[in-house]
Amino acid sequence: MKFKLALTAVIAVASLTACQENPVSGRSQLALVSEEQAQASSAQAYTQTLSEAQKKGKLSTDAALNARVKRITDRLIVQAGNMYPPSRDWKWSVAVIDEPSLNAWCMPGGKMAIYTGIVEKLKLSDDEIAQIMGHEISHAILGHGRERMSRAIAMQGGMALGSIVAGRDLSILAPVADIALTLPNSREGESEADRYGIELAARAGYNPRAAVSLWEKMSAASGNGPPVFLSTHPAPSNRIQALNALVPQMMPLYEKAR
Template identity: 85%
Template sequence: MKYQLVVIALVAASLVGCQANPVSGRQQLVLVSEDQAQASSAQAYTQTLSEAQKKGNLSTDAGLNNRVRRITDRLIAEAKLMYPPSRDWQWSVAVIDEPTLNAWCMPGGKMAIYTGIIQKLKLSDDEIGQIMGHEIAHALLGHGRERMSRAIAMQGGMQLGSILAGRDLSILAPVADIALTLPNSRENESEADRYGLELAARAGFDPRAAVRLWEKMSAASGDGPPQFLSTHPAPGNRIQALNALMPQMMPIYEKAR
């Protein structure tokens, strides 16, 4: 009975916090407001750049910085059309001089890309456009707020379950992470692939570059972990899904050119 009460409480919290995303239309668990997400992201962004500055890891390559800014400016212009509230975001992009193969965009448009992914993969402008389009799509689709909300729900669920069960259930957290968090993260990644591809196409970046990009990423990272334990779709599945979108995206790209 106690476990049934836990399930009922979690389902009730999920129903209260669910709302349709204005871009994708998908129902999301949203327990964190946009203002809260942006404030938290702005603080984390400032801290990240401050630490990079102290380590001398903020890129001073004017040509590279201008290149990245030129690409992201085109994407931001289209993002404001895709999701009008983003017109009020304080957009910003930094180039961090570290070897990691990574890029990201926080809620509110705080972005970064690492020199490692640009240099190691010898990325073209179209490929950088695809990477940053994907990352911006995460922000437009509210995935940051969704992740924060799921973390709150899981933490609250564990605490509530421990009280009702009369014992510590935190040992179940890794199981809950695999059962709940990772599948949704893969869904978010696939969603960002689709809308990021469209965003980049509208900005005039070749959709076919997304396939080339993930082929390079696959070659650079090897087989990686099994898809079941990965927050990203398996490279082969991802490339197959991107190829399936080409008939829809190429006309958008051709028109934007």
């Protein structure tokens, strides 16, 4: 009870003092960490994730798949730079992790991963990979990772909140970046990432219809136990419908970019 009260207080104070308007979406977001802090701690978490994967032999050595993913994400990164110019300075990186889980993500600052499980089990086309990574990249340029890190901090009852807000204690933030990766995005965040993701992909020359087929495949796959991806990506009930409605708007962008 005490904890709950403290938590409510932290969130109340935080939402009064540490909300910022996102430059891309215009939405006000909880911002207990700065963008620099979110990126620096994500870079640390990324290095650690990759070195652990490497030790376990879980970094994919499939040259063709790595090249394919790199080719697709490179085109999306160019469009991300047009949508959110500061991302042109990000040190983008993408890893293919050799694990059966249906998962993909992009941390603040452009550190990305896609898992072989999602590519193979859902038999993803290039257009569908572009949709999933476009969606993930949108989370990053829309500041959702930073928002999730802020929520992770608030959830821990304001752990050293003052020092984090004021200073740059990254040793405290590194685990937060990890936790943030396992927290679900808000439904609002999901709808935003869907909306911007399909546009990024269209502008990069990838078929908007693939956004619909991707989520149809995803929902079919959730029959045999929900994919990891869906635990961090709660599906708005009208997701497929909403994406479908965006397709006609996106087709001209796609045709132009092809």
